[in-house]
Amino acid sequence: MAVYTDITDQELEAFLEGYDLGAPLAFKGIAEGVENSNFLLETEKGRYILTVYERRVKAEDLPYFLNMLTWLADRGYPSARPIPTRSGATLSSLRGKPAAIVEFLPGLSVRKPTAAHCREAGEGLAWLHLAGEGYPGRRANDLGQAAWSPLFSKHRKAAEDLKPGLSATIDNDLAQLSLMWPRNLPTGTIHADYFPDNVFFQSNGKFAAAIDFYFACDDAYAYDVAVTLNAWCFEADGSFNITAAKALLNGYERRRPLSPIEKEALPILARGAAMRFFLTRLADWGSTPAGALVRPKDPLEYERKLAVHREGLVLFA
Amino acid sequence: MAVYTDITDQELEAFLEGYDLGAPLAFKGIAEGVENSNFLLETEKGRYILTVYERRVKAEDLPYFLNMLTWLADRGYPSARPIPTRSGATLSSLRGKPAAIVEFLPGLSVRKPTAAHCREAGEGLAWLHLAGEGYPGRRANDLGQAAWSPLFSKHRKAAEDLKPGLSATIDNDLAQLSLMWPRNLPTGTIHADYFPDNVFFQSNGKFAAAIDFYFACDDAYAYDVAVTLNAWCFEADGSFNITAAKALLNGYERRRPLSPIEKEALPILARGAAMRFFLTRLADWGSTPAGALVRPKDPLEYERKLAVHREGLVLFA
Numbered sequence: 119m120a121v122y123t124d125i126t127d128q129e130l131e132a133f134l135e136g137y138d139l140g141a142p143l144a145f146k147g148i149a150e151g152v153e154n155s156n157f158l159l160e161t162e163k164g165r166y167i168l169t170v171y172e173r174r175v176k177a178e179d180l181p182y183f184l185n186m187l188t189w190l191a192d193r194g195y196p197s198a199r200p201i202p203t204r205s206g207a208t209l210s211s212l213r214g215k216p217a218a219i220v221e222f223l224p225g226l227s228v229r230k231p232t233a234a235h236c237r238e239a240g241e242g243l244a245w246l247h248l249a250g251e252g253y254p255g256r257r258a259n260d261l262g263q264a265a266w267s268p269l270f271s272k273h274r275k276a277a278e279d280l281k282p283g284l285s286a287t288i289d290n291d292l293a294q295l296s297l298m299w300p301r302n303l304p305t306g307t308i309h310a311d312y313f314p315d316n317v318f319f320q321s322n323g324k325f326a327a328a329i330d331f332y333f334a335c336d337d338a339y340a341y342d343v344a345v346t347l348n349a350w351c352f353e354a355d356g357s358f359n360i361t362a363a364k365a366l367l368n369g370y371e372r373r374r375p376l377s378p379i380e381k382e383a384l385p386i387l388a389r390g391a392a393m394r395f396f397l398t399r400l401a402d403w404g405s406t407p408a409g410a411l412v413r414p415k416d417p418l419e420y421e422r423k424l425a426v427h428r429e430g431l432v433l434f435a
Numbered sequence: 436m437a438v439y440t441d442i443t444d445q446e447l448e449a450f451l452e453g454y455d456l457g458a459p460l461a462f463k464g465i466a467e468g469v470e471n472s473n474f475l476l477e478t479e480k481g482r483y484i485l486t487v488y489e490r491r492v493k494a495e496d497l498p499y500f501l502n503m504l505t506w507l508a509d510r511g512y513p514s515a516r517p518i519p520t521r522s523g524a525t526l527s528s529l530r531g532k533p534a535a536i537v538e539f540l541p542g543l544s545v546r547k548p549t550a551a552h553c554r555e556a557g558e559g560l561a562w563l564h565l566a567g568e569g570y571p572g573r574r575a576n577d578l579g580q581a582a583w584s585p586l587f588s589k590h591r592k593a594a595e596d597l598k599p600g601l602s603a604t605i606d607n608d609l610a611q612l613s614l615m616w617p618r619n620l621p622t623g624t625i626h627a628d629y630f631p632d633n634v635f636f637q638s639n640g641k642f643a644a645a646i647d648f649y650f651a652c653d654d655a656y657a658y659d660v661a662v663t664l665n666a667w668c669f670e671a672d673g674s675f676n677i678t679a680a681k682a683l684l685n686g687y688e689r690r691r692p693l694s695p696i697e698k699e700a701l702p703i704l705a706r707g708a709a710m711r712f713f714l715t716r717l718a719d720w721g722s723t724p725a726g727a728l729v730r731p732k733d734p735l736e737y738e739r740k741l742a743v744h745r746e747g748l749v750l751f752a
Contacts, residue, residue, distance in 0.1 A: 126546035141638030144541045146475065149464030158463065158475060160541065162638075224461045224477060229443035321458030321479075 123155040123170045123213055130159075133212050136203045137219065139163045153332060158222070165222035166201060170215050175332050177216050182255040183331050184208040184218055186307065191221075195249035196327040198223050225318025225326030233365040236350050239317050240369030242325040243309070243346055247339045247374055250307035259310065259335040261394050263299045267292050269397045276404035280418060288396075291424060295390050300338070300383040308342035310335055313349040340380040343370060344387035348395070348423055356422040363433060381433070389427035396420035440472040440487045440530055447476075450529050453520045454536065456480045470649060475539070482539035483518060487532050492649050494533050499572045500648050501525040501535055503624065508538075512566035513644040515540050542635025542643030550682040553667050556634050557686030559642040560626065560663055564656045564691055567624035576627065576652040578711050580616045584609050586714045593721035597735060605713075608741060612707050617655070617700040625659035627652055630666040657697040660687060661704035665712070665740055673739040680750060698750070706744035713737035 125133075130142055140162025148167075150156045155170040171180060184200045188208065191199035198220035200208035210217050228235050259265075270277070270288055277284045309316075311333035318326040343366075351362040370376070376384075399417035442450075447459055457479025465484075467473045472487040488497060501517045505525065508516035515537035517525035527534050545552050576582075587594070587605055594601045626633075628650040635643040660683075668679040687693070693701075716734035 127543050128545075128547065130543075142543055143638060144539075145543050147466030148475070149466065158465070222461075226444050226447075226459055226462050228445075230445065321460060 123172065123215060125157065125168075125170070125212065129213060133168075133210070133217070134161065136205075136210060137201060138204055139166070139201065139219070150329075159219065166219045167198060167222055168212075168217065168219050170212055170217045172215065175216075179257060179332075180209050180216055180218070182257045183334060185255050186250070186253055186331060186334060187220065189253045189255075190246070190249050193249045195246060196223065196325075197246075197331065198327070198329060223318060223327040223329065225320060227315045227318055229314065231314055231350050231362070233359075233362045234323055235314075235319065236362045236366040237369035238319065238323065238325040239312070239314075239346065239350060240343075240366035241372050242317060242328060242369075243312055243342060244370040244373035245325075246309060246312075246328060247306060247342065253307050255307075257335045259308075259337040261310075261333070261398065262335075262337055263295060263390055266295070266390075266393055266397055269401060273397070273400045273404050276400050276417075280400070280403070281421070284421065288393075291389070291393060291428070295386070295393060298386050299390060300379070300386065303338035303340050303380055303383055304377065305336060305338050307334060308337050308339060309333070310337065310342060310345060312342060312346045338380075338383075338387070339374070340376065340383055341387050341391065343367070343376070343380075344384055344391040345394075347384070347388055348391050348420075352423055352426075356419075356426070358426050358431065360433075363431075367433065384433055385427065385431045388431060389424065392420050392423040392427050396424055440489065440532060442474065442485075442487070442529065446530060450527070450534070451478065453522075453527060454518060455521055456483070456518065456536070467646075476536065483536045484515060484539055485529075485534065485536050487529055487534045489532065492533075496574060496649075497526050497533050497535070499574045500651060502572050503567070503570055503648060503651060504537065506570045506572075507563070507566050510566045512563060513540065513642075514563075514648065515644070515646060540635060540644040540646065542637060544632045544635055546631065548631055548667050548679070550676075550679045551640055552631075552636065553679045553683040554686035555636065555640065555642040556629070556631075556663065556667060557660075557683035558689050559634060559645060559686075560629055560659060561687040561690035562642075563626060563629075563645060564623060564659070570624050572624075574652045576625075576654040578627075578650070578715065579652075579654055580612060580707055583612070583707075583710055583714055586718060590714070590717045590721050593717050593734075597717070597720070598738070601738065605710075608706070608710060608745070612703070612710060615703050616707060617696070617703065620655035620657050620697055620700055621694065622653060622655050624651060625654050625656060626650070627654065627659060627662060629659060629663045655697075655700075655704070656691070657693065657700055658704050658708065660684070660693070660697075661701055661708040662711075664701070664705055665708050665737075669740055669743075673736075673743070675743050675748065677750075680748075684750065701750055702744065702748045705748060706741065709737050709740040709744050713741055 130145055142161050144160040146158045148156050148158050153174045154172050157168040159166045159168045187197050187200050190197045201219040202208050203210055208218055274285045316330040317328055320326045347363050351359050353359055396417055399415050402414040403417050459478050461477040463475045465473050465475050470491045471489050474485040476483045476485045504514050504517050507514045518536040519525050520527055525535055591602045633647040634645055637643045664680050668676050670676055713734055716732050719731040720734050
């Protein structure tokens with residue numbers, strides 16, 4: 119849950135004067151997204167999500183994200199279209215923080231995706247990759263492979279505290295990833311955080327929408343697939359569900375067939391993707407004060423995924 | 436903000452099978468109410484609030500509250516109508532906890548009510564008192580005057596910790612309240628927690644709805660007015676805004692004129708109402724562990740209101 123910024127009715131009214139949305143009819147803080155404050159806003163014109171950008175999202179990156187959402191919506195992709203102010207800007211500010219209004223998207227996220235959900239999610243991801251083609255915005259992946267060793271060097275002690283001996287294992291992983299990391303894959307605009315809580319389904323189980331694009335960047339499409347495999351296809355007991363993974367890849371390839379080099383790269387990409395989430399969770403774990411309002415996610419969940427990938431996945435027989 | 440219970444998509448679907456509301460289209464935890472978990476639920480039939488009842492609300496009291504909401508809605512009062520299950524029950528259960536679905540009510544609560552808001556709120560309260568007449572449900576006010584001394588005896592030390600010497604002042608207040616408490620006032624079903632965050636306004640500033648009836652009980656109507664005066668008519672600096680108070684009473688009397696004995700009783704009722712909220716905040720303050728997710732409200736805010744009422748209000752010249 120996340121509502122870090124408290125907006126009064128007077129602040130809301132003043133903010134909405136900048137938009138052509140009519141008067142507010144309802145306004146409720148919602149428990150969605152962990153990085154920003156989100157509000158359900160209903161006005162005379164329709165329903166929207168108002169986001170106040172808090173920590174981690176850099177203000178200078180916001181035009182990249184908001185322009186991407188407009189680009190995707192213009193191409194029919196079901197992401198939330200940003201609503202421009204009267205002066206045509208999609209980025210505004212509220213309480214001195216960056217803020218934006220986007221369309222409300224119906225749909226429900228699923229907690230325990232089935233193979234059928236994975237197939238739909240995979241197709242939605244490929245659709246996103248195709249819809250994003252030609253988007254002129256550029257943003258390097260600041261959590262990409264080159265960032266991992268420097269990031270780990272700052273949190274080595276936290277890793278040892280979690281599990282004695284872990285830092286040597288991670289060092290070894292990082293060396294192998296550096297050596298084996300593929301650099302010749304098709305790249306483009308990727309979501310980079312396509313987790314189940316960022317994907318909505320219709321009540322009939324069909325893909326409905328993707329949200330929370332605030333890690334989007336330029337990187338290999340197949341890396342986005344690898345992040346998604348890690349996020350959707352592990353069981354609670356840490357085992358990898360190959361049926362779900364094949365369904366996800368099958369759904370993806372309905373829209374965008376993977377090339378042979380992408381398929382070959384997937385196991386190492388999945389290992390790297392597990393490293394990326396292990397490292398950022400480790401960093402959050404170490405830097406979260408005891409008793410903080412937001413409980414950090416368990417880094418060891420991704421350490422276990424790393425261990426599975428160390429063995430090497432066989433995704434394509 | 437309050438979402439204590441995490442509901443998965445599968446749990447939601449199973450729960451909704453008990454209702455004739457169609458498939459779920461959207462479901463979001465919302466930051467509303469501090470005692471229960473609330474979710475915005477959109478289905479094929481419309482928009483609703485799903486409440487999972489957590490601490491403080493007694494399960495055996497829920498039929499009283501839900502039947503009251505049905506009673507009020509049947510009489511045209513703008514409170515949220517409970518939605519019955521297929522078998523006709525308004526009370527259901529989810530994750531082993533009591534749960535109910537009620538209509539979604541549009542409207543916005545105001546943070547800093549103006550005198551105009553106070554007038555509207557006062558009228559809405561009188562409307563509630565009239566609409567509740569004849570409701571057959573009975574519930575004693577377990578936070579009424581008789582409960583205050585026993586409650587304070589358990590939290591005397593917390594009062595001294597907050598402000599040395601405070602416990603003797605409160606003892607004196609309690610003795611005076613016991614002596615002067617009026618017992619011959621018109622009584623009926625009251626809201627008992629009619630605070631600004633429990634009242635919605637339309638965008639034109641008109642009263643829209645009242646929510647959160649989970650302190651409702653049988654007590655003097657004028658006591659409900661006194662609770663409301665305390666909640667709406669104090670400035671942030673602790674001063675009592677007599678203009679706002681007169682507007683509130685004026686709005687109330689548009690619908691239900693106060694009798695001479697009710698008017699005469701208001702100052703002592705307001706002092707007692709300040710005591711009631713001081714005491715429950717004191718109890719929450721003492722029993723909340725350091726680092727808890729919910730920050731208790733400041734008891735001293737109501738201690739300052741008590742001090743104002745100790746001087747005696749002149750509401751009717």
